[in-house]
Amino acid sequence: MRSNIREQAMARPDHTRALHAALLTAARGLPVIPLSRTKLPAVRSPHRDEPRSAAMCRGECGRPGHGVYDATTDPERIRALFAVAPWATGYGVACGRGPLHLIGLDLDVKHGADGVGALQALADTHRFTVPATVTVLTPSGGRHLWLTAPGPVPNSAGRLGPGIDVRGEGGYVVGPGSRTVAGRYLLAPGSADLPLAAAPPQLLRLAAPPPSPYDHEPRHAAGPRHPAEKRAAALVRFVLDSREGERNGRLFWAACRAYDAGLGDALAPALVTAAVHTGLSEREAAATVASAGRLRAAPHA
Structure with a gap:
């Protein structure tokens, strides 16, 4: 207490x-x-x-x-x-909520990645301009670009390029003025008064989910269609099915698999909630998921 x-x-x-x-x-x-x-x-x-x-x-x-x-x-x-x-x-x-349908482009610059450079290379290749918009500086030296879209865009990690993560429908970005264990998130100088820019159409096409073999199968009344959604649901179920003595181990394994698949940040809250339902404290569950994230973010020899 x-x-x-x-x-x-x-x-x-x-x-x-x-x-x-x-x-x-x-x-x-x-x-x-x-x-x-x-x-x-x-x-x-x-x-x-x-x-x-x-x-x-x-x-x-x-x-x-x-x-x-x-x-x-x-x-x-x-x-x-x-x-x-x-x-x-x-x-x-x-992110992803109407009417603005915010997209957060998370541009990482740690562990050898250069999300800023990768985005510019993507823009040069596909002939679009990265618009001036609200930009948040992260404690690690990266940045978040806030863009709007006409509809929801899915989350992804590294699919657009090394160091580029997309926070879309069901996800969120850390807001400027926040303090985390890593440090403060701050508005980039000169961006506070900028309007939220619309995402270029070329970027939206690239951010759309890749074709799935399930796209030509009949829709079912329940259950996820996209493979990433199926993987996420399976990981949450894996945690929910934990028994006493294996809860923390299962949670850590599931969190590692989620980060490996680029789903870590988006799925972390659901994994923590599932672990709490099995009997873990929220503090312990959050610490376990965070440990998995740090392990997967660490450079490998």
Whole structure:
């Protein structure tokens, strides 16, 4: 208890700054949620002590704690979400939501990757111009470009080029003014007053999901169609099926597979929620997923 009180006291200035920044971002029509220092949703799942079937709830229960599905532009709801998570030191901006359908281009420059250069090379090859838009500088030296689209765009990691991740439908980007364990996210000088630029059509075509062998099969009433969605659902089910004594190991294995497949950041909240339903604490589950992410991000000999 004392440890939690100390953590909340230390987080208070960052919490206040993050709330203020989140409200400013929401005023631009972009839905937000509070994040913890690990970049995971800060509001704990209301279903962590309920049957596993509740893991599929996306907020229909009316309670907060459903990750990106809690994202809102309503100032009162934003304040309420931050109030139930006083340890929050950042906020996430939901991608893919209408009417703006935000796309976050995450350009990484660590571990030998040069996402900025890779994007410019992509633009040169496919003859489009990277528009000036809201740009967020990340603690690692990379940047996030915020673009809009006429409809949802899927998440992907490295498919457009080395160091280029796309945060789209169901994903989120860390908002400027957030503090994480890695450091602060800040608006790039001169970009704060820029309008959100529309993504070039050539870029949208490249970001579209690749053709799937399932595209010509009959649609089923339930169940994911795209292979990446099937993989994600299988990993969540793998965690949900854990028994006592194997929960942490299964979670770590599933998180590693998710990061290997480029699904890590997008799937992390669902994996944490699934692990909580098996009996792990949210803190332990989040730490395990974060460890898998660090392991997969580390350079290999």
